[in-house]
Amino acid sequence: MTQDVEMKEQQVAVAPTNSTSSTTPVLQHLKEIAALIETGAYAREVRRILRAVRLTIALRRKLKVSVISSFLSFALAPGSEAHSRLSSYLPKDDQNDMEVDTETSATQTTVKHSSELEIYCYLLVLIFLIDQKKYSEAKACSSASIARLKNLNRRTVDVLASRLYFYYSLSYELTGDLSEIRGNLLALHRVATLRHDELGQETLLNLLLRNYLHYNLYDQAEKLRSKAPRFEAHSNQQFCRYLFYLGKIRTIQLEYTDAKESLLQAARKAPVAALGFRVQCNKWAVIVRLLLGEIPERTVFMQKGMEKALRPYFELTNAVRIGDLELFKTVAEKFSTTFSSDRTNNLIVRLRHNVIRTGLRNISISYSRISLADVAKKLRLDSPNPVADAESIVSKAIRDGAIDATLDHANRWMVSKETGDIYSTNEPQQAFNSRIAFCLNMHNEAVRALRFPPNSHKEKESAEKRRERHQQEQELAKHIAEEDDDDF
Amino acid sequence: MHLYVTGFEKLVSWKEGKTKKKQQTPKRNTEGMDPKLTEVSQLFERLKAALVRNDFDTCSRLLSQLKILLIEFKSLPPLFAETPNAIQELTLARDIYEHAVVLSVKMEDQDAFERDFFQLKPYYTDVGGRLPQSPQEYPILGLNLLRLLVQNRIAEFHTELELLSANALENPCIKHAVELEQSFMEGAYNRVLTARQTVPHETYVYFMDLLARTVRDEIAGCSEKAYDSLKVEDARQMLLLSSDQELFEYIKEEHPEWEVKNGWLVFNKAKESSASSKEIPSLQLINQTLSYARELERIV
Numbered sequence: 001m002t003q004d005v006e007m008k009e010q011q012v013a014v015a016p017t018n019s020t021s022s023t024t025p026v027l028q029h030l031k032e033i034a035a036l037i038e039t040g041a042y043a044r045e046v047r048r049i050l051r052a053v054r055l056t057i058a059l060r061r062k063l064k065v066s067v068i069s070s071f072l073s074f075a076l077a078p079g080s081e082a083h084s085r086l087s088s089y090l091p092k093d094d095q096n097d098m099e100v101d102t103e104t105s106a107t108q109t110t111v112k113h114s115s116e117l118e119i120y121c122y123l124l125v126l127i128f129l130i131d132q133k134k135y136s137e138a139k140a141c142s143s144a145s146i147a148r149l150k151n152l153n154r155r156t157v158d159v160l161a162s163r164l165y166f167y168y169s170l171s172y173e174l175t176g177d178l179s180e181i182r183g184n185l186l187a188l189h190r191v192a193t194l195r196h197d198e199l200g201q202e203t204l205l206n207l208l209l210r211n212y213l214h215y216n217l218y219d220q221a222e223k224l225r226s227k228a229p230r231f232e233a234h235s236n237q238q239f240c241r242y243l244f245y246l247g248k249i250r251t252i253q254l255e256y257t258d259a260k261e262s263l264l265q266a267a268r269k270a271p272v273a274a275l276g277f278r279v280q281c282n283k284w285a286v287i288v289r290l291l292l293g294e295i296p297e298r299t300v301f302m303q304k305g306m307e308k309a310l311r312p313y314f315e316l317t318n319a320v321r322i323g324d325l326e327l328f329k330t331v332a333e334k335f336s337t338t339f340s341s342d343r344t345n346n347l348i349v350r351l352r353h354n355v356i357r358t359g360l361r362n363i364s365i366s367y368s369r370i371s372l373a374d375v376a377k378k379l380r381l382d383s384p385n386p387v388a389d390a391e392s393i394v395s396k397a398i399r400d401g402a403i404d405a406t407l408d409h410a411n412r413w414m415v416s417k418e419t420g421d422i423y424s425t426n427e428p429q430q431a432f433n434s435r436i437a438f439c440l441n442m443h444n445e446a447v448r449a450l451r452f453p454p455n456s457h458k459e460k461e462s463a464e465k466r467r468e469r470h471q472q473e474q475e476l477a478k479h480i481a482e483e484d485d486d487d488f
Numbered sequence: 489m490h491l492y493v494t495g496f497e498k499l500v501s502w503k504e505g506k507t508k509k510k511q512q513t514p515k516r517n518t519e520g521m522d523p524k525l526t527e528v529s530q531l532f533e534r535l536k537a538a539l540v541r542n543d544f545d546t547c548s549r550l551l552s553q554l555k556i557l558l559i560e561f562k563s564l565p566p567l568f569a570e571t572p573n574a575i576q577e578l579t580l581a582r583d584i585y586e587h588a589v590v591l592s593v594k595m596e597d598q599d600a601f602e603r604d605f606f607q608l609k610p611y612y613t614d615v616g617g618r619l620p621q622s623p624q625e626y627p628i629l630g631l632n633l634l635r636l637l638v639q640n641r642i643a644e645f646h647t648e649l650e651l652l653s654a655n656a657l658e659n660p661c662i663k664h665a666v667e668l669e670q671s672f673m674e675g676a677y678n679r680v681l682t683a684r685q686t687v688p689h690e691t692y693v694y695f696m697d698l699l700a701r702t703v704r705d706e707i708a709g710c711s712e713k714a715y716d717s718l719k720v721e722d723a724r725q726m727l728l729l730s731s732d733q734e735l736f737e738y739i740k741e742e743h744p745e746w747e748v749k750n751g752w753l754v755f756n757k758a759k760e761s762s763a764s765s766k767e768i769p770s771l772q773l774i775n776q777t778l779s780y781a782r783e784l785e786r787i788v
Contacts, residue, residue, distance in 0.1 A: 217651070252643075252646050346649055346650060349666075353670070356674055381676075383678075388678050389676045393674055395715075396710050399714065406716055409719070410719070433776055436780060
């Protein structure tokens with residue numbers, strides 16, 4: 001095995017110089033990436049492979065059939081099983097294809113390649129097929145790659161594997177057959193757990209959640225989520241997705257406070273480029289905040305690039321803010337297609353109750369005493385017995401603490417209580433405390449996040465300084481951990 | 489009560505008519521070579537007959553036999569094996585579980601309902617595409633929604649609701665349950681109670697009666713907070729009780745802290761307890777201040 005790897009290392013050093021003559025810049029780039037993967041595989045450095053994947057994504061738009069097929073011939077031994085299978089997925093339209101083929105094959109036939117490179121080829125072809133909208137080939141290719149992955153158990157493959165899982169699921173989603181692969185994904189998740197492949201677990205868990213939520217199977221999604229092992233997130237993107245799915249599940253299950261937290265965090269953590277994702281997060285977050293009785297600020301709807309997408313939700317918020325049932329109904333009807341495509345329809349039905357609450361709160365603030373018939377009229381309750389309805393609605397609002405009032409059944413009116421001096425209670429102190437706690441928590445989180453800086457600045461520091469800094473940070477972290485323990 | 493029973497008979501006989509048509513398929517099969525399927529369908533006929541007679545003992549005995557027999561069919565969940573008789577077996581099993589659900593409602597056994605419903609559910613969700621839709625599907629799904637509402641499991645209620653298509657939501661049986669939940673959440677309890685008269689299906693009556701009890705507790709909880717006092721007569725009407733005697737018993741059992749004085753019901757006592765506690769929470773404050781000091785020290 002080790003001999004194998006060494007051989008590859010030599011070949012990598014030689015390969016680029018060998019074939020520079022007849023290749024395009026893109027192919028040249030791909031070869032550099034291949035070299036990076038080989039070094040990564042040899043030195044068992046996962047970060048090199050991560051970088052290779054990032055570089056590939058940057059090249060994505062420039063990929064062409066000819067480039068890929070010549071790269072395949074470069075990276076895989078022509079005539080080998082993987083090579084012939086992968087080439088079969090590519091559409092054939094180039095005649096200088098052959099030229100390159102023969103040229104490279106002459107130099108490469110004897111060399112064996114690492115499995116990392118083979119998996120990378122799968123990934124490359126798969127990305128290309130999806131970009132070209134050749135979904136059925138993409139499905140075949142991804143299934144083949146997953147089958148190949150099952151026999152590989154190497155940490156350096158994990159990064160590539162997690163990307164492959166993602167595109168595997170994507171290709172099935174694009175053709176609408178997501179439910180087919182659920183069993184496979186579950187099996188893969190199990191394998192990843194057994195192999196302690198945390199990145200794989202993270203990715204697969206998200207894919208499974210996505211799979212379930214695609215079919216509105218919230219119950220199954222929550223059961224899986226609560227039982228799957230959790231650990232510190234490896235990839236920010238996966239963590240954002242996880243938070244988003246978690247927020248959705250919690251919204252459906254009426255845990256609005258937690259849902260709001262997850263959704264807002266997901267929206268904040270998401271990379272700026274992921275506009276669609278952030279829009280989705282914001283849509284859900286707006287509804288959850290409305291359901292909680294909060295009114296989101298105007299700035300939420302005015303974020304760059306989101307105004308148009310959030311417009312229906314803006315009008316909805318407005319209706320809830322005013323507490324006008326009629327307006328609410330018209331908005332819900334006007335944008336019903338948007339809401340049903342966002343699959344937020346059922347949530348909006350739930351909002352009706354909040355509109356009534358807001359309206360009621362406005363009434364209770366404006367009037368010190370008002371008859372129930374007027375309340376019913378103001379709320380525009382259309383029912384056979386509006387006074388009785390208004391009475392029970394008001395009494396429920398009082399019990400839930402939405403308004404501070406009492407009812408007089410004999411006279412059929414509602415009496416609002418004087419608003420007491422809030423500064424005579426513990427309320428301000430509690431609000432103050434929760435803000436301080438938030439700030440301190442933020443600081444601690446920031447310190448904790450700094451503990452393992454991304455590899456980039458490592459080179460700048462001298463070894464001595466680094467050791468010193470590590471020691472300091474570790475002490476600090478230990479300190480925080482201890483104090484945390486003390487608190488409970 | 490009489491109406492209630494005849495309603496069931498109607499339901500069951502109608503269902504029987506439906507399954508009789510289907511009977512021909514398994515019968516033809518008996519000429520072939522599946523004695524198990526014949527045995528199950530014969531037992532099922534006896535179950536249906538017993539259900540019409542309201543002979544619950546026989547029903548549960550037959551049902552447990554049937555369930556054991558069903559285990560042997562490989563085409564049923566969770567295996568979903570593609571056997572030649574798969575469609576017939578699945579349809580038969582679905583019919584059996586539908587009857588099991590109806591039986592559990594008749595026997596007023598909510599736990600059995602939950603179990604049977606979960607066994608039935610895969611036939612609607614997982615193999616729904618392969619079978620012709622059962623006319624009982626929406627009534628039973630609506631019944632389940634109602635059960636969740638009665639048991640105040642609102643989160644599960646909404647989870648189930650998400651699984652339904654826009655089409656299903658338009659169905660009167662489902663719509664009924666959804667509207668009930670909305671009125672319930674808003675606090676429009678009158679609407680919940682009047683909905684009892686408009687039940688879309690006879691089996692719903694049992695759960696509607698249970699719901700009335702839940703609603704009464706809700707109203708009691710709300711009134712306690714919303715009114716200072718109420719006339720006994722008004723209170724009786726609001727709590728939907730037929731006599732003062734019942735009202736007093738209800739108070740004694742559920743809310744012993746309420747007071748009855750000269751024809752008035754006084755809630756004041758319940759309020760006092762929550763409005764007290766004006767003192768400074770010193771221990772809590774000390775703890776908070778100390779933790780600020782500790783955290784600040786770490787930062788500076």
